[in-house]
Amino acid sequence: MQKELPKAYDPKQVEPKILQFWLEKKLYHAEIDKTKKPFVIVIPPPNITGALHMGHALNNTIQDVIIRIAKMNHFNALWVPGTDHGGIATQNVVERLLIKEGKTKHQLGREKFLEFMWQWRKETGDTILHQLKHLGCLCDWERTRFTMDEICSAAVYKAFKKLFDQKYIYRGERIVNWCPRCQTALADIEVEYKTQTDKLWYIKYPLKEKKGFITVATVRPETMLGDTAVAVNPEDERYKNFIGEVVILPLMNREIKIIADKVVDPEFGTGAVKVTPAHDPADFEMAQRHNLEILKVINEDAKMINVGVYSGLDRFECRKKVEEDLNKLGLIEKVEDYTHNVGICYRCGTVIEPLTSKQWFIKMKEIAQKAHKAISEGKVIYYPEVYRDYTLNWLENIKDWCISRQIWWGHRIPIWYCKNECEPFVYETTPEKCPHCSSKEVFQDQDVLDTWFSSALWPFSVFGWGIDENNSELKYFYPTQILVTGYEILYLWVARMIMMGLHFLDEVPFKEVYVHGIVRDIHGKKMSKSLGNVIDPLDIVEKYGTDALRFSLVSSTTAGRDIHLAEESFVSSRNFMNKLYNMTRFIMLNIKEEDEPELKNWLSQEILHSSENFTISEYWILDQFQKLILTIKDYYEKYLLGNISRELYDFIWFKYCDWYLETAKINLQKEEKRISTLGVLVYILEKILKLLHPVIPFFTEHIYQSVKKFLPQTKDSILETSWFEIQKIDLSKHKKEIFIFELIKEIISEIRSIRNEFKLQPNIKPKVIFTVEDNTQEAFLTEYSIYIQKLSFVDTIDIVNKKHISFSKPRYSSSAVFNISKEIGSVELYVLLEGIIDFEKEKLRLKKEIEETEKFLQLLESRLNNSEFLTKAPQEEVKKIKEKHILTKEKLEKIKKYYQEILF
């Protein structure tokens, strides 16, 4: 390293070069290697409409951390990237573009529109992958897939064909959420609910055989035109005699039956409910159970049909008309206000019309059971665990999957119909003739598959399952190791991958699922353009650097919880990068050129492992480092990546820099200590870099390249080294040194505190006196007083052995007592403040200290007076409290005595 090093770290200088280096070395690429265990992640493919947002940044950073750790743990790590065609969402985006150009998709027609889609996908579809590359993501770019590319489409076709042949796929007239504006069925998940207050109408339906009425309540009177029954609860005493009776449906004058069904809530309304199977999901189910007629009275444009004079009216106009007509007939018993949820289209806000239509479904029950079993047996492990139970619960209540969508963008359903109404058949391309009647007039289903159908196959479609299910890549890389995802697509996607993986390959698609939360703003609100609270990851990269972005994201995560992000977080991470940079800079600037061979020699001879001849701060930092490693190991096993980052931050900043580095400065002054001090500095630096690398890859790679020349064993890239190495140094014989350094730290903090309390300017260096009671104490204080002197900015340190010299307490001073250990006893510290301090302030300070100490003593005594504590608490605990009690008591007496003296 040059002498002229900038004082601040500049990621913009570093990141492009490092990225280039990785790409050129192809460190991202993995091939089949039977000597190594594979560790595979498939990316949750981002939608091609997407520009990178914070959610992507989080999701992919986590994956990158995991894949880099795997690589550094010497697995054959592979991360497969790709994008998703995104169905409705993408079609919408492009449709809006077209509208801006004054075109609609209907004007263009299907073929032209799709051409436009593909063109668009070609131009903008991979933007997000480029952005991920710059985020440092170590995806195998040579394996980039797209859900509608040849490889993945082959899988879609094969899966569809198999499911069809196995009779899992069926076509059914089912009730779906229909958006009359968008003209398509919507998945349940695509329906939003809005709370609104409407009128609840109580309508009297005349009985046919008897006199009187049965009254039903509804908020949608127009649907009564499609009623095919009235239902009551079988247990409802009021209506027991009505079951089986026939009523005359007003306005339509149709006869409909009164049936009994236990879903009817006797508490609601009148306890009797009108049944409109074609326009209400619950009623539809009832109709299935009771074999009711399903009468469609509202069409796809939300206009009334099959209802005589009402036909052609809009559903809301019709509502008014029905109300009027019922009023005229005197059939409205009463009207109440009623607040309820109304389903609306998540895209346009139009009120959803549930209606029946022909859709393709997959029978899910059997397939779900296999998944349920596998998850219960622990074949898929969820982090955090709660998500396993959510998934199991969902699988238990699974419904058939509606896989047809009335849009154009997607995999067109490979079903063909024949003019002669033969059985529909599956054919991948255009068939020449109907296989049943050989008619040449065949036409393909108009619909496309739900976008999640191809997503569900993703973990194996990317390895070419669709083309050859026995290919060697699939055999080697499948099942994958871990899937990283947000909890919002646990059912839509994750559960379905598990089901499809088990169904087609008889193996779960991944062994582990890492579930993370959603990135929100600082107040917990979702980031959205309309709220104006979006933080763009690209802006953050620009301002603070990629590593700062990554570090903030990773260290903010805690097991499955949402992240509340504020820009300050990135400032803090940027500062940490700078701290890291300057800490390295300090070490580099202290290594002279002529030191290099000696230093390298020192590091290679593993003198370290002999665990002799270190200073106390070195024993201490090596001990702290050992503890850090064990903690990290523990966290890694539970994938607590946030905790790992926070631990590293604390260790580096508050231990390595604040304390060890400061003492190292002192040791570097001593010629005989120079090399060993530099040695320990570099030893820990190297290991820190490796541990940090998965989270902040650019910075660590950059520094590694500079540190390399001192290291005995190196690789081209830090990625090729080991993430994790248990330290081989045995520190068990040096507990005493470690303990002493802790004590020295305390003493230094105390003196600093006293300095601040009396507002001593830095140029004022007071004298400090320690009183000790024996030679042991004297010896160690003498040995280490240099640390105290330098780090707390004091002039001289006198050590008075009370055995030999009589000692009278200095008048103007501030004191403290340090309990070294039971064996060694305690030492007293006096900071001489004569001529410097305000005497009155000192009295107040002492008074406060006495109060605090008394309070603490009381606490300890109350414990020791508790006989049950003495017998039931662990012995160690009791012993600790006892020791503490004795020492505190001594301390209190001393302070009190001193306080008396100072009062004259």
Added chain:
RNA sequence: GGGUGCGUAGCUCAGUUGGUUAGAGUGCCGCUUUGACAUGGCGGAGGUCACAGGUUCAAGUCCUGUCGCACCCACCA
């Protein structure tokens, strides 16, 4: 309506299996340009751990209830 999670310093959050006087970042106050770093250093103020009970020698941590917030599922006329 059913379920889950959360409520700890002004703000955002850590806090393992219950065990000394509850921590960090940020903000605030004071001191500080000393040869790694002012994107820094040192010190400080600030918390009845939502509330009420209970279990325990001991509860931020376990149990019950209440209130508040968020989300998931269902969407029942």
